[in-house]
Amino acid sequence: MRLTICSLALVVTFYTSSIATPVDDNPKPGIGLPAGTLTGVVRDRSGMPAEGLTVRLKGTVRGLTTNQAGQFRFQDLPEGNYTVIVSGVGVLPHEQTLTIRRRETTALDVVINESVAQLTEIKIIAAKGLRERETLPSVTPTAIFAGKKTEVINLSALDANLVTNNTRQIFSKTPGVMVWENDGSGVQVGVSVRGLSPNRSWEFNVRQNGVDISSDPFGYPEAYYNPPMEAVDRIELVRGGASLQYGPQFGGLLNYVLKPAAQNKPFSLETQQTVGSYGLFSTYNRISGTVGRLQYNAYAHYRRADGWRENSGYGIFNGYASLSYAVTNRLRLTAELTRMYNESQQPGGLTDAQFAQDARQSSRARNWFSTPWTVPVLTAEYAISDQTRLTANVHGLIADRNSIGFTSAITTPDIPNAAGQFANRQIDRDLYRNWGSELRLVTGYTLFGRKHNLSTGVKYFDGHTQRQQQGRGDTGRDFNLNLQTDRFPRDLSLSVTNVAFFAENLFRITNRWTVTPGLRVESLTNDINGRFSLNANGTENLVSQQSSRRFVLAGIGTEYKLAEGITLYGNASQAYRPVLFSDLTPAAVTDFVVDPNLRDARGYTLDAGLRGAVGKYLNFDIGYFHLNYNDRIGTLTLLNAANRPYQLRTNVGRSVSQGVEAYVEFDPVVAFAGRSKVGYLSLFASVGYTDARYRSLRTSTVANGQVTEISLGDRRVENAPELISRFGANYTYKTLTVTALLNRVGMAYSDANNTITPSANAQTGVIPAYQVVDLSASFDLKKRYTFRAGVNNLTDARYFTRRAGGYPGPGILPADGRTGYLSVGLRL
Template identity: 70%
Template sequence: MQVLLRLIPLLLICLSSFVGRAADYKPSGTLQGYVLDRNKQPAEGITVSLIGTVRQVSTGPDGSYLFKNLSPGRYVLIVTGVGLQTQEQSAEVTSGQATSLNITISESVQELQEVKVVASTGLHEREVLPEVGQNAIYAGKKTEVVNLGALDANLITNNSRQVFSKTPGVMVWESEGSGMQVGVAVRGLSPNRSWEFNVRQNGVDISSDPFGYPEAYYNPPMQAVDRIELIRGGASLQYGPQFGGLLNYVLKKPATDKPIAVESQQSVGSYGLFSTYNSVGGSAGRWQYFGYVDYRRADGWRDNSRYSIFNGFASVSYLVSNRLKIGAEVSRAYSVNQQPGGLTDAQFAQNARQSARTRNWFNVPWTVPSVTVDYALSDRTRLNLKVHGLFSERNQIGFVSAITNADVPNAGGQLANRTIDRDTYRNWGSELRLISQYNALGRQHTLSAGVKYFNGFTDRRQQGKGDTGSDFNLTLQDAAYPRALALRTTNVAAFAENLFRLSPRWTLTPGVRIEMLDNSVAGRYSFAANGIENQVDQSRSRAFALFGVGTEYKLATFATFYGNYSQAYRPVTFGDLTPAALTDFVIDPNLQDARGYTIDAGFRGAYRKFLNFDLGAYYLSYDNRIGTLTRLDASNRPYQYRTNLGRSVSKGVEAYVEIDPVVALAGRSKVGYVSLFASLGFTDARYLNLPTATVANGQLVEGNLQDKQVENAPRFIGRFGLNYTYRTFTLTALLNRVGSAYSDANNTETATANAQTGPIPAYQVMDLSASLRLAGRYSFKAGINNLTDERYFTRRAGGYPGPGILPADARNFYVTVGVKL
């Protein structure tokens, strides 16, 4: 661990020397030109890079690109794009002169590029990551890229079922309509605030604590997101432990062809919805900058569900030299949400819009700063360093009893005091990545390696006595919180993956990740009746390795087989180390992290201009699951024992197919283009072993939930859609169908009186969205969500923000007017 920790300051020292050497650098040339298709038409959105540097731009609407401040010499330009074949050309830059170089895209790339034009809201919405990215290897992994700029969806409230409509098997929790928190999962895992994913923004962790409390209480506004990168299963070696994989929000970038570019979107909608998104960015000399402010508020569909959310972001970067670039950014979010609470099954059937809680509030201030350094060591080797922090809070106040306990005045006319819970997070970390290409045995291979350090501290204060009012405030009525815990995490990890090109079509990528992890819980658990503090002190330290291997074979230019095996783990969390009650509760001193692995196999590709597909199967083994058993002590008294006790297995099929029949049959059309798609997920998630125990008549009665379905894991998730495009007008219709599931491992068929356990019925929802662009700068968007006004729910909550059934939103609409300058 000591050696790994020394690597980061050593790198900073080296980089400082690079900066010093760059001080004498005096750029004097310009390289510019156009990227054109076969018909000499501009190709917009193509990435143009200079090999051996950190310089990279995207072509504008006229196909132009521009590199300023280049030292004299020979440069090699590489033209790339997701799903495109790469193309290289060289140019000589002369001091004090502008060198022009126009690049014509080859026939094969032109055909794919044309798809982006004629079906930009259809086939271009979903893509896959390249074999090798800027600082990671993706070959052999199941990857998806959601391009939000080409998507017809309600981005105002982060409507996840629309955003992930072409990402098969994604389960979405729709428990509140603000979009402040995105709860998604795959492969039978829990969608609880996306905690089975390693959630990042621009490659930086944004969850509370990825190891001790991996819940994502913040996500960026989708209007500010350029694309979402999702890597399943095989992401665990390069990015961290979570079984679900990586979920990375990549924000929009500054304009590279002008000093000031402005975007503004103003929206209104149902239930008092108002949203304003405004951004500005650009490039001036060696500087680039970008920032946005986003604010939305609404009364909410349910009673007592109003909210207001602010998001802000600012970034700046400086090109020290062609090989060195330094950037800094900060995200800030602040939200206040009134929580309407849960419902019983009878209340839901009577009126799903009603609310029995008027005094519950939730508040999340969230700040994420980071600094990034990119350095090109050579034409084939790049370094990327990210140093990041998180300074945030999770605050709630309310009456949190079961929904069967009414929040009404007592005999004296007084309401009960509300309960206050507060978390404060202070995290920081760094991640150094290297990616290098090298030649061996006549072929070019790629190495990706890195080290990561994370230090997290959570100050948890719970069960505080709040006031008897109904507004949002965090004023404590007593001097102290009954529960006050200090929660700490330290993680050091190192990883390496190597892509070996066994042939022009076949790659093999083995990898390893070394984990060293410490987490602890210490402090006051509660006050005893005599006022004495009850203390808790638990900690875990361990080190281990994860292994994996991926492979990819290009059957043809339009089709690829891929597969991988990757180990993963879910760390012992703070909740696992905290007793549910002070007495009669024991935590296994040998408690271990949950461990397991994922196997993927699939076939994906794109045929000509009209067909995209990705057909895959998976097997996920989730071992050493942590749970609680009843046990009898030496005096034959029952107590609760938390330990590793179970194993579950998820297996299934994920399929995505999209076709444009107009292009397939006619090639071109004067009346527009149509794409039809189906995104299907079939999951069988079951417990192979999950012991249970109860006490009856002083005797321990043991059982096993073997073959029971895993909770919150519907067997079928299907999304079916139609995209219609005519010039700059698009229309998207989406049908979302989700099968039934259980809310508990016992697979309870009859809902309990408090509605916290029971079945989650199957449902289907329809959405309709449209957009129109005018004069290249004005846009109009509108949509109706839940077109048929279905009543359904996706979650039964055992605690906050319930307890009970949390209904999904009924029919609602939105309208957006936008401009880009």
């Protein structure tokens, strides 16, 4: 029997043979040169290799995984004593101390025994679906997650459409995730939780490999870039409790962790080629490997399609490269570079009548969008001791947001005039030039006979955005950013400086109970300077304003282990959302005033839940949440001293979201029958109930020289359906997997007034409930060849998730109808 990383509760017995002779009892690793080599093999009791287990050297940055033959190899090890740790999912960690001599090779033979008390033979195999979702460990080398609601989506085990980043499938087992499905290309992911806005995931702190990748996390947190999911190893999601370690926003942390370099061989190749509906073609290619102390990893990805709707073609290139070198056993340096370039044609919005007539139609053939994105990162990891790890990075962002199009209301047709000429298009551009640095330290210490952990760090961020808008573009149809005038009417320099310090400490009160208090100190400065608009005579309306503030966030989390694998957890954390650039710059009006006392939105989140697993047949996570969102920012229409209307941007109200997030997955075959010759089946339900309401929300109107102000208390928050349910079945037979998914989303409102009757321009009105069915299948042959296929939206349902007020609308943005794909891959 071949034992993989998914085997549970194993007892590890080591048999060590060394060709080295005894040396000094207390050598110092890192001093003696030249170096030695450690090789080894990990097997089960029957002698079959154990693949995918982690082998690391305690107190160092050196770590590998076993290959298909169960082998591992460490090169360039300075002479000295080392402690080898073998671990993995469901494996009981075991330590073994040995000696490495210079110019010698030490061989380690590891035999793994199954624990009869904790592991029965019939539960070694289960449906693949049960391996798709995990939680983050209490302590990692960079953070503490004890007491927080965490979810890990293992994309390598996920049976979903990764080619076009189908988000509803990827987050199918993550309860309560709302998805905006107006971009069938998958270029940009828009998700949210707990009644927050899904707009380009801007209520999350979005990261890749732990580094910020959004435009500006403080001034403009929209995530115009996300990696291709074929390149992602796992997605880490930490809800509100992430605010102390990661800062804004209310949604928490969304971290894309890329596939690591192959650690058990010098060269590895992965390639995936895909074709699909409407001209879809995708090619993903990755090489990686480990040579001594050096690891390298690089991929190139290109995807194009004509799009399901008219005027919706796109092309996108993603590239990534990293080099990692263990300078010493304790110090590792890594350099990463991410690059994306894309051009997509935006089909624009529809009126309700147009959507009902034909959701695939488009009346905007001249709208284009592009977001070139470059993210360089330098990282240093230093193992100060066996208990203490220091991580530092310096990261940057060089990126643009470019759009050109006819942006009038959808009720205004984009047609040529009597002379056969189209109107000039509008050009809007953002240029992002950011850099930052983050230093994190995690250490373990002993107090009152128990081991505790401290996580602390400091972050510096300097962001600069050059915002150029309302430019006069050409009258053509293609992507073209050439201005027809000498300057943009609006040209603003927007800057943010942030310095933050955080500390969290995990106290182990008993063997079962932990308490983790923490705090975060924030210092934040915004600067806006430049030209807000041009007058008819060519004179400039200039703006110059600055805002600085300092504040403290606090929180506490706790966990209690009821039994092996079953945990009670709870968390209370303050959170905030900074005043954004958009809050300080109006879209069109000139009679606009920013409240000098405008405050960042502040509030808190509460979590309480029960999560765990029973054997290999049941996973669950059921929790309650409460999100208090104070000082929401909005606009009031008021009268000035001259009795003329003006717009005031100020804090207008508070909303509260509360509800239940529940995930349950069950394998009846393993639970009741044990082994099966016809395969295994997991059934899952992921349900999020959210009651998101405004407790108060000031609105005002001006009529006949009078201001009328009311409060929209008890209205539902826009874009926040009460019920989001996903039900699925995952069938596994050897290396064949088939997954069926039913996605059901309740009705939502598109504005705070809870308007029911759609407006003529389709920007307000109800977003009806909908349901979508997806089918996916995958098959692995000889662990080398991969075949994937799927049908998205099997019933060809017509639905939409968003009414847009501006670009890429305005109007209704339909989701894609039925599409399919076929993919073939190779791993060497």
